[in-house]
Amino acid sequence: MKKRLYNFIFHSFCFVVYVFLLAPIIVVLLSSLTTTEYIVFPPKGITLKWYIELVNHPEFTQSFVLSVIVALGTSLFSTFIGTLASIAIVRYQFKGKATIVQLVGSPLLIPSVVFGVALLQFYSWIGLATSPMALIIGHIILTVPFVVRLVVASLVGFDRSIEQAARSLGAGAFKVFFQITLPIIKSGVIAGAIFSFITSFDDLTVALFIVSTDVVTLPVRIFTYMQYQYDPIITSVSSIIILFTVVLMVIIEKVLGVGKVFMSKN
C-alpha cells in the first residue's frame, strides 16, 4: 500500500515535469491558430490566417533564408577544420598540445555576450562590414569546441591496424582517410555538424551585436519584433521553425540513421 502511494507520487511528479518541458512549445504551436488579433491561449477558433499573413512580411522569410545559409556555412567550415584539428590532437605529439586543447575548448567558458562585444569591437576596427561571412566566423568559434569534443571521442577508440593494413595493401594517404578513417568516425563528425547547425541557427547573443539593418538572422528578427509588437504573427513564424526542426530531425534520423550509428557503437 505504502509502496503504491510512493509510486503514484513519483509518477505524477515526473508527469508534471514532462508537461512543464513541453508546455511552452505546445502553447506557441496552438496560439498560432487563433482568429483573434492578439495572442491568446487556448486559441479562439481555428484559422491559418497568421500563416497567410506572413506573405505580407517578407522580412521573416529573408531572415529565415539568411539563418539557414549561415548555419549551413558554419556547420560545413566548423566540421571541416574541427575534424582536422581533432586528428592532430589525437594522433600527433607536438609542443604546446595542452595549451592548444585548452584554447580550442575555451569558447565554452566565455559568456557569449562578452565574445559578441569583443567581436563587434574587432570587426569595427578592421572595418569588416556585416555580412553572412562575419556571422559565420563568429559561429565557427562557438561551435568548433563541440565538433572537436565529439570527433576526438570517436577517434580515441579507433583501431589503427585497419589503416595500416590498407596502407600496406598500397592505398595512398588520402584514399585511406576517405575510405577507412572517415567512415569509422562518421557518427562523431555528423553529430558535430548537426550540433553546429543547431547552435548557429539558434544563436541570438553573438548575432545581436553583429547584425545590421539589412543582414538580420531569424532569432534577432523575432527578438526585436517582440519588443515592439505582440501579435500572433510571431507564433506562426515560431511554429514554422519548430516544424522545420522536427522535420529536419526525422530526415536526419531516417537518411543517416545517426541513432543507429550511436546504438551499434555501444
Place this chain on the structure above:
Amino acid sequence: MQVEIKTYQNQEIQKQKKRKLDKKQLESWLLLFPTLMIFIFFFLFPLLSLFITSFKTFDPNSGIGDKWTLENYVKFLSDPFYLGVIWRTIKIGLLTTLLTVIISYPVAFHISRASGKVKNYLTLIVLSPLLISMVIRCYGWVILLSNNGVVNRTLINLGWIDKPLTLLYTELSVVIGMVHVLFPYMVLSIMGSLERIDPSIIRASQSLGAGLIRTFFSIILPLTLPGVFAGSVMVFSLSVSSFVTPAILGGPQVKVMSYLTYEQVAVILNWPYGSAIGFVLIFMATVTIIVYSRILARSEKGVAIQ
C-alpha cells in the same frame, strides 16, 4: 674501422628518425593551422583588445577614451546598485541550480528505469528543449506568464486570486525560463552516474532487508552525487553567463550581469564599462569551473586510494 661504420650507421638512423619526426611536426601544424588562425584572429585577439578597453576611460564622443584607469572595475565592485546586480546574478544562478536538481533527479531516475521505446520517447521529451530555438521557448513562457496569460487566468478561474499576479519580467520568470533551458544538462549528467551503478549492489541491499527508501538514500543517492555535482556546476556557470533568457523574460526590470554588459555597450555606448562588467562575469564563470575541477580531481584521488 667497424666501430666507425657502426657509429656512421647510427647517425644515419638518428637523422632519418629526426627527419620523420620533423615531417610529423609539420603535418600536425598543417592540420591545426586553419583552426589556430581563426581562434587567434577572431577569438584571442578580440578578447585581449576588449580586456585593454576595460581599462580605458569613457569618452562620450567615441566611446573609448585615451587615458588608462581602474575606475570601471572599482565602480562596478563598490557601487551598491551594481553589487546588487552581481548578487542578483548569483542568486538566480543558485536558485536555478537548486530547482533543476530537484526536478531532474526523479526524471533521470524515471528514464533510467524505463525500457525500450518508452525510454527513447522520454529521452526525446527531455532533450527536445535543446533542439527547439531558445528564443521561441522563452517566447512560449511569455505567453504562459503574462498578466493575461494561461497561468494567471487559470488561477483566477479557480478563484485562488482576484487580480493577476505579476509573473513576467520578475526574477521568478527568469528562473523558470532558465530551469527549462538548462534542465537537459542536469538530467544527462545524473543519468550518466545512475547508469554506472552496478545493479547487483541494489539487489544486495534489498536482499539484506533494506526497503526502497533506505536503499535509495544510503546506496543510490550517495553514488550519484558526483553526477549531481557535475551537473550543478555546469548549470550554475551556464545560468550566470546566459543572456537570452534574462533578456526576454526579465528585460530591463531584472538586470543581471550579461544584460548589463549588453546595455552598456549597445544602448549607453559606454564600451569600457561594459567590457569591465563582461570580464568580471568571465572571472566568475571561470572560477566556478576551476574550483569544480580541483574538487573533482581531489575526490578522484580519494577514490583511487580507497
